[in-house]
Amino acid sequence: MLEGKAILAARIRELIELTVLVDGPESMFAEAADRVAAVVSILRAATDSEPGVPAGRGWPPGVDDALEGVGNPLAPPMIIGHPGESGADGEVAALVTLGSAHEGAPGRAHGGWVAAILDHAVGRAAAQAGSPGMTVSLTVDYHRATPYGVPLDVRSRRVDQAGRKVFASAEILTDGQVTASATATLVTVRALANKAGGERPGPGSD
Ligand SMILES: CCCCCCCCCCCCCCCC(=O)SCCNC(=O)CCNC(=O)[C@H](O)C(C)(C)COP(=O)(O)OP(=O)(O)OC[C@H]1O[C@@H](n2cnc3c(N)ncnc32)[C@H](O)[C@@H]1OP(=O)(O)O
Known part of the structure; x- marks a missing residue:
């Protein structure tokens, strides 16, 4: 199935x-x-759901996830490294390949997709570090063209934590060069940790 x-x-x-x-x-x-x-x-014919009406697909991200869901055609998909590949320093490693449909400026990936990848990467890093949360701030620096049609290496990690605030960073690399990087603040939300397999938390839930 x-x-x-x-x-x-x-x-x-x-x-x-x-x-x-x-x-x-x-x-x-x-x-x-x-x-x-x-x-x-x-x-x-197989669903009663109306297209576009939020249905809540469960948490944590699964097969239908917008970035890493292999069953979601909008997801590139982003392949999150096996925990064993994350490295001793607690980094999350991921691979993602964008295509022509993700093009922004001619010949390069759209900056919005680049930001989405980095957002997901910092979210993953916070979760792996034991502080799953929602991004409240994401600052992206675009250093050079992020290409499509080639696997992109994505790295992320939790940098610090202060109360409910988690600070994380991420980069996208190709041929060993950073094309884009981000710093982010996430806020831990109890519902995320409590609902590992249940309903997706709504905005503002805690
Ligand atoms: C264990 C099993 C689970 C596994 C799990 C796996 C997860 C695997 C992850 C996958 C990866 C997904 C990656 C998706 C990443 C998104 O897409 S997240 C979605 C986009 N983000 C959002 O929708 C968040 C929208 N914001 C909100 O809903 C609300 O701000 C929140 C997050 C519920 C927090 O609201 P609140 O509880 O009222 O918190 P609030 O008191 O306003 O702020 C808390 C603190 O943050 C600070 N803050 C708030 N906003 C900002 C800001 N913009 N800048 C700086 N600081 C801020 C406040 O100043 C405050 O600081 P302190 O006073 O504590 O020092």
């Missing part, structure tokens, strides 16, 4: 990439759109 969803999401990512890249006759796009509509109707 899970495998099937991951395969479907991978196909949809391919579809998104090709939709962005391919040019062709109107008739080709019309035929493709009709076929996609047929696929949409298969999935629509």
Whole structure:
């Protein structure tokens, strides 16, 4: 079941990439759109949820997560390193490959996606350090082009903690060079720690 969803999401990512890249006759796009509509109707028949209405998909992040969910076609996905690969200094290591659909300025990844990756990385670092929280502040520095189409190395770590505030930092590297970095403040929220497998906490919950 899970495998099937991951395969479907991978196909949809391919579809998104090709939709962005391919040019062709109107008739080709019309035929493709009709076929996609047929696929949409298969999935629509399996749910009562209205598209776009928050349903709460559970916590911690899983197969449907926006950044690392293999079953979420919007997720690149970001592959979080096995805890054993995180290094003695408590770093979280992740790999992520963006595509043409993530392009911002020509030939480089969109800065919003870069920030999203860094946001997720600091969130992961805080959680791994035992202080899961929500980002209240994220400062991103864009040092050079972050490419797409190649695996990006993402590193993050908790730097400090003061009460409920957790300070973390993260970088994206390619060919050993930092393309973007971030510092962040997160605020620990009890609901995150308490609901490891339950309902996703709502805004402002604690
Ligand atoms: C164990 C199992 C779990 C496993 C788990 C795995 C997790 C695996 C992670 C995956 C990674 C996900 C990564 C997603 C990352 C997002 O996307 S998080 C979503 C985006 N962020 C948000 O939606 C947060 C929006 N903000 C809020 O909802 C509320 O600010 C919060 C977080 C509930 C805090 O509100 P509050 O409890 O009223 O706290 P408040 O008193 O206002 O502030 C607390 C402290 O923070 C400070 N603060 C507040 N805002 C700021 C700011 N902007 N700048 C600096 N300081 C600030 C305050 O000054 C205060 O400081 P002190 O007075 O204590 O010194």
